Every structure is written in C-alpha cells, then in structure tokens.
Amino acid sequence: xxxxxxxxxxxxxxxxLLIHREQALTQLYRRAFPSVSRHVLRHGGSAEDAQDxxxxxxxxxxxxxxxxxxxxxxxxxxxxxxxSRNLWRHELRRRARLPHEALPDDPGPLAAEAAPETxxxxxxxxxxxxxxxxRCKSLLLAFxxxxxxxxxxxxxxxxxxxRSATVQKFKCLERLRESVRAVFRAETIxx
Amino acid sequence: MRTELERLRLxxxxxxxxxxxxxxxxxxxxxxxxxELAADxxxxxxxxxxxxxxxxxxxxxxxxxxxxxxxxxxxxPWARLWQQLKPW
Numbered sequence: 468x469x470x471x472x473x474x475x476x477x478x479x480x481x482x483x484l485l486i487h488r489e490q491a492l493t494q495l496y497r498r499a500f501p502s503v504s505r506h507v508l509r510h511g512g513s514a515e516d517a518q519d520x521x522x523x524x525x526x527x528x529x530x531x532x533x534x535x536x537x538x539x540x541x542x543x544x545x546x547x548x549x550x551s552r553n554l555w556r557h558e559l560r561r562r563a564r565l566p567h568e569a570l571p572d573d574p575g576p577l578a579a580e581a582a583p584e585t586x587x588x589x590x591x592x593x594x595x596x597x598x599x600x601x602r603c604k605s606l607l608l609a610f611x612x613x614x615x616x617x618x619x620x621x622x623x624x625x626x627x628x629x630r631s632a633t634v635q636k637f638k639c640l641e642r643l644r645e646s647v648r649a650v651f652r653a654e655t656i657x658x
Numbered sequence: 659m660r661t662e663l664e665r666l667r668l669x670x671x672x673x674x675x676x677x678x679x680x681x682x683x684x685x686x687x688x689x690x691x692x693x694e695l696a697a698d699x700x701x702x703x704x705x706x707x708x709x710x711x712x713x714x715x716x717x718x719x720x721x722x723x724x725x726x727x728x729x730x731x732x733x734x735p736w737a738r739l740w741q742q743l744k745p746w
Contacts, residue, residue: 592708612713637663
C-alpha cells in the first residue's frame with residue numbers, strides 16, 4: 468500500500484496503524500502509558516486499573532483513527548491521556564455507585580453503543596467467530612475490524628489476487644452467517 | 659461469484675455504504691420485490707456487530723502482549739524487583 472495522499476497527522480497515524488499495527492501501537496503505548504499510569508495511581512487506582520483503562524483508551528483511539536473520525540489537534544499521547552482520564556473518571560463514578568463490581572471486560576462507552584436487544588446476539592456471533600478457524604477469523608477481522616486494505620489482506624493471507632481474497636472473505640462471512648442463523652431464528656420466534 | 663455470495667456483497671455495499679450501494683429508491687424497490695431482504699439485511703448487520711466485538715477482543719489481546727513485552731517482569735531478579743517497586 469502506498470503512502471496516504473492526505474498528509475495530516477491523523478492520516479499518517481491511520482496509515483501507520485493499518486500497515487504496521489504492532490509497531491505503531493507499541494510506539495503509542497511506550498509514549499503514553501507512563502503518564503496514564505501515574506494519573507490512575509495518583510487517583511486511587513491500581514497498576515491493573517491503569518493497564519485496563521489505557522487499553523480501553525487505545526481501543527477507542529484505534530477505532531477513531533482507522534474510521535477516519537479522529538481529528539488530532541495535539542500529540543497522540545496527549546489525546547490518549549485525555550481519553551484515559553475520562554474513562555478513569557467514569558470508572559471512579561461507577562465504582563462509587565457499585566463498589567463491589569469489577570471493571571467490565573469491554574469499555575463502557577463502546578459497549579453502550581449497541582442496543583440492549585442486539586447486544587446478546589452480538590455476543591453469540593462473537594462465540595461463532597472464535598470457532599471459525601484461524602484463517603477465516605483473521606481474514607474477517609482484518610477487513611471488518613482492522614479495516615486493512617484488500618491488497619494488504621491478499622498479500623498477508625497468500626491470496627493470488629484481491630479478487631480471490633474478496634471471494635474468500637464472502638465465503639467466510641457466509642460460513643459465519645450459517646453458524647449463527649439458528650440464534651437469529653430463535654430470537655425471531657421469541658418476538 | 660455464486661449467487662449467495664453476490665447477495666452478501668449487495669447487502670454489504672448497502673450497510674457499509676460502499677461505492678456500489680444502491681440509491682434509497684432502488685433499495686426500497688428491492689425490498690418490495692424480495693421478501694427476505696429485510697431479514698437478511700438485519701442478520702448481516704448483526705454479523706458486523708459481532709465481528710466488531712471480536713475485533714475489539716483481538717485488539718485487547720494484542721495490547722496485553724505489547725504491555726507484557728514493554729513492562730512484563732524481566733528475568734534478572736534486581737530488574738524484576740525494580741519493575742515491581744517503580745511508581746509508574
């Protein structure tokens with residue numbers, strides 16, 4: 468994949484996350500985590516809380532960056548610090564209300580996006596994704612979540628062409644749909 | 659591609675607002691002609707929501723690995739002690 472035509476910081480960051488995800492995430496982690504960790508430890512959290520909050524913030528950041536909804540007016544580490552502070556404040560409030568419950572597995576603001584009635588089905592789909600097999604799972608996540616370009620997906624997964632990768636992607640999606648069809652049917656009958 | 663796969667593609671273009679997405683009127687017309695289109699579209703939308711959750715889970719796994727690599731306990735006992743005692 469060639470360099471982005473848009474040279475804004477957000478576009479460069481998006482490009483780095485799409486092409487060299489591990490390297491770009493490691494760099495962000497190294498730059499931003501120490502400040503976030505200090506903040507969480509100074510405000511009543513543990514090392515584990517700091518890790519959880521920062522990783523939730525990175526998930527939000529990643530989705531905004533690759534989804535092209537990120538407008539960077541400061542350094543990425545400053546932006547990550549801002550998201551982490553908000554998430555930690557939110558978590559402290561949640562703990563004050565429910566003192567005996569642990570930090571949820573999924574970041575609150577993200578989980579809240581799904582309507583309650585579809586959330587259960589989404590979790591059912593999640594189980595079937597895990598059972599798909601390494602190759603199909605990797606192909607589907609690369610395209611639908613990590614939003615990698617099909618040229619890169621074809622190269623990474625050893626497909627001869629973008630067309631072959633596209634056909635395989637739809638075959639994997641079809642397999643997933645067949646697996647979860649029973650869940651949807653059961654839900655429809657309940658309605 | 660097979661007809662079934664073409665159908666998945668048609669719905670995907672519409673849901674993800676792809677370059678080959680139909681106009682609202684054409685999509686409406688398809689719905690009138692195809693009684694199963696609404697249910698299939700809803701099912702496919704849920705697949706994407708599930709894939710999003712699976713993607714987040716995968717990303718969290720990758721982030722935990724990065725954390726371990728950057729801040730995990732080293733083999734040297736003195737370095738390990740420092741890692742555990744340092745205030746960040």
